[in-house]
Amino acid sequence: MNLDAIRDKLGYQPLLLGIFGLLASGALAVVSNAAGPAIVAAEAKDLRDSLADVLPAGLADNDFLNDTVDVDRDGKTVTIYRARHGSDLKAVLFKVAERGYSGEIQVLMAVDPAGKILGVRVLKHSETPGLGDKIEAKKSDWVHAFAGKSLGEPAADKWAVKKDNGVFDQFAGATITPRAVVRAVKGGLQFFATRKQEITGQGA
Known part of the structure; x- marks a missing residue:
């Protein structure tokens, strides 16, 4: 085979690669666009289920995801979900976080308008199995x-694990983890107390 024939064949290769690349990109875009709404819907369902799980059954009848307000906390935006029964505000739900033993612990908490905790759930962590x-x-x-706890019940100095003279149990061999969760929840209550009017949308 002479050199001119080889050069002719080599000249087509970049063009073919470019065409295949464009086709592959187009196919991926089509698949992504088709799957996008399903992914968004699944994520919304997971969030809605998590929010409902932290509330007492039957407490609210609204869609929390469509009743929100963003509030600043130490320079970061916290999304507040409002749970209502009819027009009555029954609870607000929001995420807090603290550093545990192996990483950040993300906590979801529900608080009633008076500042009493209705429920707490850990959403994400990397603590020791x-x-x-x-x-x-x-x-x-x-x-x-x-x-049932609040900033006044127990007293502020009792918001700790029993090893630190608080009221909350610790785990054998893993005290750092419950300490972090207690700090996160107490901090969440303090955040609610200082920004209550903005969080609830109600008068002072």
């Missing part, structure tokens, strides 16, 4: 101990 993961509601009842 078998020890720190007892903060999960499906593995232990520990997180349910926050229900």
